[in-house]
Amino acid sequence: TAYKFKDDKLSCAVLREAVEYIALLLHPFTPHFSSEIWEMIGHTEPVTDELWPVANDACLKDEEVLIVIQVNGKLRGKFSASPDVSKDDMEKMALADEKVKSFIGDKPVRKVIVVPGKLVNVVI
Known part of the structure; x- marks a missing residue:
């Protein structure tokens, strides 16, 4: 509920900003309803004078992505990494995975296909 935010100044400011948006x-x-809310939170100017909200691109970027590991095209594992991880690092992490090692066994790896930020496919 909103009442748990009433004593914390930072939480109250975050709640107010959320209600404004x-x-x-x-x-x-719902112009009449939103105008009432706008006045209830303390604005004196009409809501129609405000600009449309714009998304902050920095907040939209993922901090981690899920990388899928395939062996011969079949899903064999997953791991999390930063979105800007290099192809070489993705390959090393995939080949170091215990499940992948068990599927590869002692067979030679013929090819490793890496799609940056998405998947690693190990062909044996």
Whole structure:
């Protein structure tokens, strides 16, 4: 509930900002309701004078991506890595995985196909 935020100043500010964005986004569909919310949170200028919210691109970037490991085209493992991990590092992490090692065994690896940020396919 919103009442648990009333004593914490930072949480209260975050809640207020969230309600402001909700009011802005609802305004095209429910103008009277969003105007009431806008006034309730303390704004004196009308909600129609505000600009449409813009997404922050820095917040949209993933901190980690899930890399799929395949052996001969079949899913054999997964691991997490940063989105800008290099192909060589992805290959090393995939070949170091215990499940992958058990499927490869002592067979020679013919080819390793790496799709950056997505998957590693080990062909034996």
